[in-house]
Amino acid sequence: MGKQISILMVEDNYGDVILTEETLLDGKFSNTLNSVSNGEEAIQYLEDAKKGNGTLPDLILMDINLPRLNGHEVIAYIRNDEMLKETPIFIVSSSSAPNDMEKSRPFVQHYLTKPIDLMEFEKGIRKIDQFLFSITKNEK
Amino acid sequence: MNTSQNSSDNNFLLKKNFEIVSIFLEYSNWTLALNQVFALVGEHVQVDRIYFFENHTDSLTGEELISQRFEWVKNGIEPMLDNPDLQNLPIEIVSDFMLPLHNNKPFKAIVREMPDGNTKEILSSQDILSILVLPIWIEGKMYGFIGFDDCTSERGWGEEELNFLQSTTSNLSTAISRRNAMLEVEKKAKELERINQELEQFAYVASHDLQEPLRMISEFLKLFEKKYAEVVDEKGKTYIRYAVDGSIRMKKIILDLLEFSRVGKNINAIEEVDIEGLFDDLKLLYINKIEASKAEINLINPIKLLTWKSPLEQVLMNLLDNALKYAKPDFAPKIELQIEEQENQWLFHFTDHGIGIDPQYFNRIFVIFQRLHTKEEYEGSGMGLAITKKIIENMGGQIWVESEPKAWTTFHFSLPKPK
Numbered sequence: 001m002g003k004q005i006s007i008l009m010v011e012d013n014y015g016d017v018i019l020t021e022e023t024l025l026d027g028k029f030s031n032t033l034n035s036v037s038n039g040e041e042a043i044q045y046l047e048d049a050k051k052g053n054g055t056l057p058d059l060i061l062m063d064i065n066l067p068r069l070n071g072h073e074v075i076a077y078i079r080n081d082e083m084l085k086e087t088p089i090f091i092v093s094s095s096s097a098p099n100d101m102e103k104s105r106p107f108v109q110h111y112l113t114k115p116i117d118l119m120e121f122e123k124g125i126r127k128i129d130q131f132l133f134s135i136t137k138n139e140k
Numbered sequence: 141m142n143t144s145q146n147s148s149d150n151n152f153l154l155k156k157n158f159e160i161v162s163i164f165l166e167y168s169n170w171t172l173a174l175n176q177v178f179a180l181v182g183e184h185v186q187v188d189r190i191y192f193f194e195n196h197t198d199s200l201t202g203e204e205l206i207s208q209r210f211e212w213v214k215n216g217i218e219p220m221l222d223n224p225d226l227q228n229l230p231i232e233i234v235s236d237f238m239l240p241l242h243n244n245k246p247f248k249a250i251v252r253e254m255p256d257g258n259t260k261e262i263l264s265s266q267d268i269l270s271i272l273v274l275p276i277w278i279e280g281k282m283y284g285f286i287g288f289d290d291c292t293s294e295r296g297w298g299e300e301e302l303n304f305l306q307s308t309t310s311n312l313s314t315a316i317s318r319r320n321a322m323l324e325v326e327k328k329a330k331e332l333e334r335i336n337q338e339l340e341q342f343a344y345v346a347s348h349d350l351q352e353p354l355r356m357i358s359e360f361l362k363l364f365e366k367k368y369a370e371v372v373d374e375k376g377k378t379y380i381r382y383a384v385d386g387s388i389r390m391k392k393i394i395l396d397l398l399e400f401s402r403v404g405k406n407i408n409a410i411e412e413v414d415i416e417g418l419f420d421d422l423k424l425l426y427i428n429k430i431e432a433s434k435a436e437i438n439l440i441n442p443i444k445l446l447t448w449k450s451p452l453e454q455v456l457m458n459l460l461d462n463a464l465k466y467a468k469p470d471f472a473p474k475i476e477l478q479i480e481e482q483e484n485q486w487l488f489h490f491t492d493h494g495i496g497i498d499p500q501y502f503n504r505i506f507v508i509f510q511r512l513h514t515k516e517e518y519e520g521s522g523m524g525l526a527i528t529k530k531i532i533e534n535m536g537g538q539i540w541v542e543s544e545p546k547a548w549t550t551f552h553f554s555l556p557k558p559k
Contacts, residue, residue: 015356022363115359
C-alpha cells in the first residue's frame with residue numbers, strides 16, 4: 001500500500017464534496033479528502049497544516065465561486081506562499097462560467113467541470129505526475 | 141413669395157394651404173415644420189406673432205394650466221417664447237378666450253375695446269393691438285390654441301383670412317395627433333425592448349441558477365441507484381428511473397432556455413460560409429442517427445455565402461435534428477436543402493418527407509415550450525424551433541413553414557445579404 005494522496009477540496013456545496021468523494025473512491029489513486037467551504041477557511045486550514053496541525057495537501061481542488069474570499073484570491077495566496085506554492089491546483093467549476101476560469105489559467109494545472117468525471121480527474125493527475133512522483137499507485 | 145394683400149384670391153389660399161399640409165407631412169422634425177408653417181402663414185396674412193399654447197394640468201394640484209410651446213415673430217417684434225410668464229399660466233388668465241374656444245369658435249378682439257381684466261392686461265403688456273385665437277381640438281378635447289397678434293394695427297379679421305387660418309389650424313391639429321401617435325408608438329417600442337431585455341436577463345439567471353440544484357438531484361439519484369441497487373426492489377428502481385428521467389429532461393429544458401436567452405449575445409463577424417462543408421460537419425455530428433435510419437440527405441446547390449457562420453450552423457442543426465426526429469415510422473428519412481439566391485437575400489428551403497405538421501399548428505411550433513407530441517411519442521423541450529426563429533430574426537431574416545401532414549414539411553427561411 002502506497003502513500004495516500006491528501007486532497008483539500010475548497011467547495012461551498014457539501015453535496016459536491018460527497019459526490020467527489022464517491023467518484024474518487026472508484027479511482028485508482030488512494031486518497032484522503034478534506035474539505036472546507038470557503039476561501040477564508042481554506043487559508044486557515046493551510047496555515048494550520050503548515051504548523052503541523054493537519055496534513056498539507058498534495059492536491060487542491062478549488063471552486064472559484066466561493067463566499068468570502070473567492071477562488072482567485074485563495075490561488076494568489078497559495079502561489080505566494082513559500083511552503084505551498086508548488087502544490088498543484090485543479091479548478092472545479094460549473095460549466096457555465098468559462099470566462100471566470102480563464103483568469104487563473106497560468107496558476108493552475110487542470111480544469112474540471114462538475115460533476116467531476118473520473119477520467120478527467122485522472123488525466124489531471126497524469127499531468128501533474130512530476131509533482132507527485134513520490135506517490136505510489138495503489139493497485140486495488 | 142407673394143406678400144400682397146390679395147387674400148381674396150381663393151386659389152392662392154388653397155395653394156398656400158396645400159404647401160402647409162405638405163410641410164407637416166414631410167417634416168419629421170416637428171420644430172422645423174412649425175417654423176416653416178408659421179413663417180409662411182405669418183408672412184401671408186401679415187401678422188406680427190403666431191404662437192401655439194398647449195393646455196395641460198398641474199400634476200400635483202390638478203389645476204388647469206396653459207403653456208406656450210412654440211412661437212414665430214416677424215422681424216423687429218420682441219419674441220415671447222422665452223418669457224417665463226407664458227409658462228404654466230392658470231387658464232383663468234385668458235378667461236376671455238375660453239368660452240368661444242370651448243365652443244370651437246374663434247376669439248377675435250381689438251385689445252383697446254376689450255373689457256378690463258386679466259386677459260386685457262396680459263395682451264396689452266405685450267403691445268398687442270389686435271388678436272385672433274383659434275382652438276386646436278384633438279379627439280374631442282381642446283388641446284390648446286393658436287394665437288395671431290397684430291402689434292401694428294387694430295385690424296378686424298376678414299372672413300377669408302379667418303377661413304385660411306382656421307384650415308391651417310385644423311391641419312396643425314392633424315399634425316399634432318399624428319405626432320402624438322408616433323411618440324406613443326416610440327414609447328411603447330422602447331418599453332417593449334426594455335421588458336424584452338429584462339425577460340432575457342430573467343431567463344438567463346433563472347436557468348443558470350436552476351442548474352446547480354438540479355445537478356444535485358440527478359447526481360444523488362444516480363449515486364443512490366448505484367449504491368443501493370441490492371436493497372431496493374424493482375418498483376423502487378422504477379421510481380428512481382422516473383425521477384432520473386425527469387431530471388434529465390429538466391436539464392435539457394434549462395440548457396435550451398439558457399441558449400434561448402443567449403441568442404444574439406455573442407454575434408461574430410460575417411464570414412464566407414461554405415454550405416457544403418458546414419453540411420458535412422452536421423452530417424458527421426448525426427452520423428449515428430443517419431446510419432441507423434438510413435437517412436438520405438441532399439444538398440441541392442453547394443454554394444458559398446457571406447453570413448454569420450455559427451448561428452446558421454445552429455439553425456441547420458436544429459432543422460436537421462427535427463427532420464431526423466419526425467421521420468415517418470418505418471421509412472428512411474429523406475431530407476433536402478435548397479438555397480435560392482435573390483437580389484437582397486438568400487432563401488433556404490429545408491424539406492423532409494416526414495410526418496408533416498397540421499397547418500393549424502404552423503404558428504404554434506415557433507412558440508417557446510409549445511409541443512405537439514407527448515414526450516413518450518417524441519422527446520424534446522419544445523424550444524428547438526423557438527430558438528431557431530429567434531436566431532434567424534436576430535440575423536434579420538424570417539422563417540415560415542409549409543407542410544402536408546403525413547407527407548412532407550418544408551421550412552423556408554431568409555437571410556439578408558450583408559450590405
